[in-house]
Amino acid sequence: MTDLILKIEKLHKSFGEKVILNDFNINITRNTSQVIIGGSGTGKSVLLKCILGLIEPEQGIISYNNTPLNRDTRKEINFYDEIGMLFQGAALFDSLTVWENITFAIKSKRKSDLREIALDKIHKVGLDSTVLDLYPSELSGGMQKRVALARAIAKDPQLLFFDEPTTGLDPIMADVINNLINEIIDQVGATAITITHDMESAKKIADKISMLYKGSIIWSGDPGEIECSNNPYVDQFINGRSEGPIKINIKD
């Protein structure tokens, strides 16, 4: 088995005349934490949805462990059993309790076993058993994110996806979530792909950072290199300046 867990070649996706991903290429190495940064509307979420099979790209190949992914192969290799996903808004199921949410994807187990698994995962994300029987609407935003994180790791996945993990959280809670992500990646031994525009978060959780702009990767490197990337686009983005080569179209 090669060291590459995910390989994306010449990915292209557009909505109508608007091109979102354009000749997108990336190689993700096993057991690394890859963070993809980029401004709003640069195609970060579309990229994740293409990998997860929620959107069909028009061109390009996405390979997982050397298997090109499509609707059929995702079923054949049980792709969804090997991944975990933390959605931006947590996306917990309102009608299910916390423990039912966490163990949702685990089939063929007794209720007592499922509660044991939920308890184990909830401890991993720093919560205790008192939340197990609560509904998502009874939890704070930070707790919802933690429960969603527990759900993402419920099946001990090989590949974890984080979509804007710190969006909507206060700085302290954002730091807590960042630490949790690092701990969990170490504990589970998974490869992580995170998309974010939060630079603090990116620097904290990344082994490697890539910047997405106009549908393509324009820079890749280690977190320590990003400050001296000599790339004007990266420089403008990480310093949060409105002046520079990245022009904001108000209509976007």
Add this chain to the structure above:
Amino acid sequence: MINYIYNIPLAIGSNVINLFAHIGKISIFFYEIIFCTFTLPLYFKTFFNQVIKIGYNSLPVIGLTAFFTGSVLALQIYVGSSRFNAESIVASIVALGITRELGPVIAGLMLAGRVSASISAEIATMKVTEQLDALTTLSTNPIRYLVVPRVLAALLTLPILVLIADIIGIMGGFVVGTQSLGFIEQSYIKNTFDIIQLNDVISGLIKAAVFGFIVAFMGCYHGYNSTGGAQGVGRSTTKAVVSASILILASNYILTSLVFNS
């Protein structure tokens, strides 16, 4: 002027393409429901929850509606039939009208308002909050988990609701007939049972099953294809209720014609 000449065929063309795209989407959605219904796994717990939500919880609304419909029908038939000195047909017409027509249609329309809207809003909200995407990433087909149990529950419970509505509707006519119009209880009951045949009830129940399918299908379809955030949720709810109501009335005519012809 030249612009108008170009714009008219352009508008017609794009509308025709949209129409066919819509028909295609509905057909694919229908096919996926049928495929998921006849393949494993089936989510029995979700199905039974929906039976309670769609069937049991709709009982008070449909019962009340049926009672007042039967009552009003008795009054109106009495007014009309008294012009021909044929007041004795009130019980018969109420029984036939309720079982063959008003029971299923009124129950279907009430269910369209109550259930189609709620299904559509629930699924559309799940879509907006990425819960549908979350289902997929958790190895669960959203159509199998969300749509099939709702469609099956509506399809199976509406006939039972209509059977109960038939009984309550006829009782409504009986109460008005005996308490307000002066009919003798025994003769009203005898006239009712003399006229009703098994076919009358069964044709109403077949209609009810079709209406149940339409109600859940439209709710799920519009919820599933909702776009545009909170406004989109509202739009899909309205579309679900309106399209379900129109389809119930249109399919009622088609089914009645088929029963007549047979």
